[in-house]
Amino acid sequence: MAGLVFRRATRDDLEAIVDMLVDDYIGAKREDGSRPLNAKYVAAFDAIAADPNQFLLVVEEAGEIVGSLQLSFIPGIARLGMWRGQIEGVRIKTSRRGGGLGHKMLDWAIAQCRAKGCELVQLAMDKSREDTLRFYESLGFKASHEGLKLDLTRG
């Protein structure tokens, strides 16, 4: 895996990021891979870019985007004013899955959280992604919490 570049996403990366979201058994149902890009994705990118506590990562290899994730740095009062790093939207290009790239991306994300002074890294994973739990546990994550979601688009 020589030649992997970890960097902040630019607007030019957005099509590649959306393509990875679409190419996922959960994402396929709720994303829009059409061109030109749905304006909602562009607005979301701009909101992330404008927020200094958000970092949208892309991993580039030989000019191709092969992975992406979003880091959010969240201040809080609890645990002596502890900052949390939160990971969302971990996606890896289908052709690159199973080769250790996810591990490198998570190692990178955890290091960023440490550098920002976070004492906890958290994420929520869909319980239907069975292999994913073992992956995160291998990195030291504990499934100590229930991840609860309330869909506001229903009713």
Added chain:
Amino acid sequence: MAGLVFRRATRDDLEAIVDMLVDDYIGAKREDGSRPLNAKYVAAFDAIAADPNQFLLVVEEAGEIVGSLQLSFIPGIARLGMWRGQIEGVRIKTSRRGGGLGHKMLDWAIAQCRAKGCELVQLAMDKSREDTLRFYESLGFKASHEGLKLDLTRG
């Protein structure tokens, strides 16, 4: 429950918020209720206040703080650029537990998320808080995700 005021916390509310964190079977182990307040709490309050995507709520009744929670509004690319509302640090004064105040606070939080354009509200709850799961399910939350945590203070 006439006379409940839902408002953004000020620095003057911070001692009352910390007291609620300390007065909790999990919080007791990891918070500091001493006076003057640990400077880490004050720094965290200032970080929250400086971030337009954070809202630290207090509920006041007859001049007394009886509840608190933190809302985070998080932009994201997935699900057509969906914004998430995230709830952390829900705390209710011991003497006021079991009387429906938590329900009113969550209703308030969910309404704020709708007003901000969020399509999902999410939170993670410690699996050891058994009654809490039923409470959130009664509000419509689904325990569809594993809430994973990595403690960076160990090793």
